[in-house]
Amino acid sequence: DQQVKQNSPSLSVQEGRISILNCDYTNSMFDYFLWYKKYPAEGPTFLISISSIKDKNEDGRFTVFLNKSAKHLSLHIVPSQPGDSAVYFCAASFLSGGSNYKLTFGKGTLLTVNP
């Protein structure tokens, strides 16, 4: 039972254009969401997060949108740069879940930004 799903294994965009990465979740108890970026042979690096009390969080070129009714979040990268080429993981957790610190990850989307 995959609780966090990234249905697009890969995405290719042109430099300077917008990249939109999508993530769906099934557990309505999740209330904290994160995006991680991963380069080959390195560990995932935290990118941006959002709690369920918000529907948008922005950090520079990166914006995460949360649609709780649809159980959907998306990561927008504008403008996309070749250095953004990496695997992007969506993750979800329970901020209000007492001592539950678990992150549940999607399987990732490989983003390729072409010069």
Next chain:
Amino acid sequence: DARVTQTPRHKVTEMGQEVTMRCQPILGHNTVFWYRQTMMQGLELLAYFRNRAPLDDSGMPKDRFSAEMPDATLATLKIQPSEPRDSAVYFCASGLVQGQPQHFGDGTRLSIL
């Protein structure tokens, strides 16, 4: 920047051998996580500790895997005996409080022949 340090980075060994992976969390972080990444399953949580006490190891095969935190600067993940299906990249991550992101090490790439 403070980093989570994992050793070894690569390990190749034969089936049946004991494997020990080590992790040094970021100084001051009180929560340590072990993940396994495979092509089929993606990133799976194996176990995690808070203040060196195990909180959840339900993701870990109990018969052959064990995780410990001998002290606040060292977490270990052991596999004994190892099997080819254990081949994967094992990541350690550390964090401070709930609601703050976990920080990952660069992983141990394990190959069991």
